[in-house]
Amino acid sequence: MDAVFRALADPTRRQLLDNLHARNGQTLNALCAQMDMTRQAVTKHLAILEEANLVTTLRKGREKQHYLNPVPINEIAERWIGKFERHRLDALSDLKKRLERED
Amino acid sequence: MDAVFRALADPTRRQLLDNLHARNGQTLNALCAQMDMTRQAVTKHLAILEEANLVTTLRKGREKQHYLNPVPINEIAERWIGKFERHRLDALSDLKKRLERED
DNA sequence: TTAATATGCAACCATTTGGTTGCATGTCAA
DNA sequence: TTGACATGCAACCAAATGGTTGCATATTAA
Numbered sequence: 001m002d003a004v005f006r007a008l009a010d011p012t013r014r015q016l017l018d019n020l021h022a023r024n025g026q027t028l029n030a031l032c033a034q035m036d037m038t039r040q041a042v043t044k045h046l047a048i049l050e051e052a053n054l055v056t057t058l059r060k061g062r063e064k065q066h067y068l069n070p071v072p073i074n075e076i077a078e079r080w081i082g083k084f085e086r087h088r089l090d091a092l093s094d095l096k097k098r099l100e101r102e103d
Numbered sequence: 104m105d106a107v108f109r110a111l112a113d114p115t116r117r118q119l120l121d122n123l124h125a126r127n128g129q130t131l132n133a134l135c136a137q138m139d140m141t142r143q144a145v146t147k148h149l150a151i152l153e154e155a156n157l158v159t160t161l162r163k164g165r166e167k168q169h170y171l172n173p174v175p176i177n178e179i180a181e182r183w184i185g186k187f188e189r190h191r192l193d194a195l196s197d198l199k200k201r202l203e204r205e206d
Numbered sequence: 207t208t209a210a211t212a213t214g215c216a217a218c219c220a221t222t223t224g225g226t227t228g229c230a231t232g233t234c235a236a
Numbered sequence: 237t238t239g240a241c242a243t244g245c246a247a248c249c250a251a252a253t254g255g256t257t258g259c260a261t262a263t264t265a266a
Contacts, residue, residue: 005117008111009109014108014183021187040227043245044223044225061233062243063243077184081179084124084177113254141256143214143256143257144255147254165263165264167212
């Protein structure tokens, strides 16, 4: 899970996920065309996304297709974020009460 | 939003959020007691969490209380993660179809 | 008032990160 | 088969990151 959070931390990598979300299965070169940096830099970002299991690749001849894997993101949403979300209103009202008590 | 993602990327900072989730309003020293690093390091992490608006502080005499603010996490869950989650099954079945077509 | 406590600020350091350039390899098409 | 195209690998570099130590400041309590 750590790898997923770290992968999501970089705006370039989030943009790559956005690009794949817009059109799945894009080749490395296709993704590079939309990024203002060298192909090698994009390759590194994609490797990090792949390591975090956020992107799956499929070698097709001399091309490499990239597919978005939304499962880890979903897991984060459910396992980690959900736990804060659940108590959201409680925490807010608690904070409000504390602040008012202290004026 | 970038600040929130970057803040969440570090495991120490996620642990700090967990600690605050377990007991809200903890002082800096209380949080330090649970972290295996110097107070100054913890201070830096808390500053990053505060900058991302994930933690709100309240000066109380010579102490500083820290409160969890779950709103930004909730926004991420709704605005960014939701968009992938929504198409989760679609994307998976699409990937499956492509893979099968290519055997 | 003075000592202990709680926090703030700044310089410094090692490692990681995000990017580059240069070259190698593998595959398609003429 | 040969040239063009798509990707892989490695060395290198600047900047950001995560941590440290040392000292300063502010508040509480004896």
